[in-house]
Amino acid sequence: MTTTYSGPARLILVDGACISGMASLSTNHRGGLNGWGxxxxxxxxxxxxxxxxxxxQLELPYDRVGTVDVTGIRKLLATQVLMSLVGRGPAPF
Structure with a gap:
């Protein structure tokens, strides 16, 4: 099973709006806890x-979808932000 993913993704908001972008995700198996973000x-x-x-919802290619919560938003440039995500449930990658 893959433990990282970096590439195109779509963030699906609660109202159904889709925002395209790039995701960088990994699983973490520390201390007996399984999770991803x-x-x-x-x-x-x-x-x-x-x-x-x-x-x-975070949708990856091939219709793989995972549920996420935003834990922070950081401004990168005047027109870009980087959102920190924590996944809930199984990782979609």
Missing amino acids: GTFRPDEITTDLRNAVQGL
Whole structure:
């Protein structure tokens, strides 16, 4: 099973809006805890995206989908942000 993924993804907001971007994800198997998370860099920034926190879906190629929560948003450049994500349930990669 793959333990990392880096490539295109779509973040699906609670209202169904889709935001394309690039994801960098990995699993973490430390201390007997299984989980996954990483970052998402959206192609566009909207108010809804900035307010998104829980119950989001991250869709990877080949219709693989995982549930994620946003744990932080950091400004990279004037027009880019990097979102920190934590996955819930099985990793989609």
